Amino acid sequence: MENEKPGLNKKQKSMSRREWRKLFKKLRRKRIRQQTARKRDLLLEHAESLKKANPSYVEYLREKEQLEFDLEQQLEERRRYENALWVDREREFQLAFRERQKQIANEQREENEKRERIRKEFEEQNRKIRAAKLEKEQLMEELRKKQQEKERMWAEFIVGIDDHVPTLCEITHTRPGGNPCLFFGKVGACRFGIRCSSNHQVPGLSELIMMPNFFAHPALDDQQHLEYGTDASLEFDENELQRFYKDFFLDIIEEFESFGTIKGIFVCRNFEPHLRGNVFIQFNDMRSAAKAYQRMNGRFYASKQLHVEFRLPITWTSAVCGKWCYNGSSELFISNAC
Numbered sequence: 035m036e037n038e039k040p041g042l043n044k045k046q047k048s049m050s051r052r053e054w055r056k057l058f059k060k061l062r063r064k065r066i067r068q069q070t071a072r073k074r075d076l077l078l079e080h081a082e083s084l085k086k087a088n089p090s091y092v093e094y095l096r097e098k099e100q101l102e103f104d105l106e107q108q109l110e111e112r113r114r115y116e117n118a119l120w121v122d123r124e125r126e127f128q129l130a131f132r133e134r135q136k137q138i139a140n141e142q143r144e145e146n147e148k149r150e151r152i153r154k155e156f157e158e159q160n161r162k163i164r165a166a167k168l169e170k171e172q173l174m175e176e177l178r179k180k181q182q183e184k185e186r187m188w189a190e191f192i193v194g195i196d197d198h199v200p201t202l203c204e205i206t207h208t209r210p211g212g213n214p215c216l217f218f219g220k221v222g223a224c225r226f227g228i229r230c231s232s233n234h235q236v237p238g239l240s241e242l243i244m245m246p247n248f249f250a251h252p253a254l255d256d257q258q259h260l261e262y263g264t265d266a267s268l269e270f271d272e273n274e275l276q277r278f279y280k281d282f283f284l285d286i287i288e289e290f291e292s293f294g295t296i297k298g299i300f301v302c303r304n305f306e307p308h309l310r311g312n313v314f315i316q317f318n319d320m321r322s323a324a325k326a327y328q329r330m331n332g333r334f335y336a337s338k339q340l341h342v343e344f345r346l347p348i349t350w351t352s353a354v355c356g357k358w359c360y361n362g363s364s365e366l367f368i369s370n371a372c
Contacts, residue, residue: 192325199320208228212231213232220353225306
């Protein structure tokens with residue numbers, strides 16, 4: 035126990051001499067630093083006590099504390115002011131945001147209402163289209179049945195059964211209740227056609243049939259020609275036109291006489307498109323006219339499809355406004371028709 039050094043713990047006792055010297059130097063440096071720090075603190079405390087004993091320094095400290103307090107107050111006021119500004123801006127932003135949300139909601143609602151309205155209009159339009167299509171199909175079916183019934187009546191009438199004559203002779207009105215078209219009633223044709231604002235009375239059955247633009251000849255054409263202008267018809271004289279008409283008459287008379295006795299054939303040589311070449315054939319009875327209508331309607335003559343229509347009897351002396359002449363047979367060639 036004699037070799038043990040006082041003030042050393044067990045771990046230090048077991049160290050070697052080198053390690054012990056190293057630790058001893060470390061502890062000594064620590065004691066020196068502590069002593070130096072105590073001296074420095076004592077010096078600082080002494081200097082501080084001297085400063086506090088100085089009235090000027092005390093006044094300086096008081097002014098410094100007051101300045102720091104004032105600065106803190108100003109900073110606090112600045113923070114409160116900036117916070118108030120932030121709160122106001124936040125409130126404005128919130129109001130603007132809510133207004134924008136309301137506007138977006140209104141726009142979305144209007145857009146949805148518009149889409150719903152468009153959808154309803156589209157559905158309504160489709161419903162109307164379907165209804166119109168169904169109505170058209172029903173009308174077509176009714177027309178088909180009426181046409182079949184009319185064809186049956188026509189077939190019975192042609193073979194000699196007169197039970198359906200009143201039905202077949204019914205007059206169709208293009209403008210029911212309107213004023214009658216004087217021009218159509220006079221010559222059986224109108225320059226306005228179905229667009230005419232007056233009423234056209236078309237019989238379902240008559241002794242008189244009409245074939246529009248059946249007779250055609252360059253002398254009756256007053257259209258603008260690329261080379262000759264409106265003088266192309268001057269290349270043909272009246273005699274040539276009469277010869278051509280005679281050949282036309284001899285060509286059709288045999289065919290139409292096969293349906294029954296003909297009272298007269300009337301042809302318009304007027305330049306107007308709705309009158310030019312119109313051929314009227316009047317039979318002695320309606321059955322012969324019905325046969326001619328059934329056989330000739332839709333047939334082709336000189337690469338032209340015929341369209342046969344019935345007309346009410348026409349007073350030709352009032353219909354013709356220019357010269358007219360007979361050509362020897364049953365035909366009447368009208369030089370100028372109104």
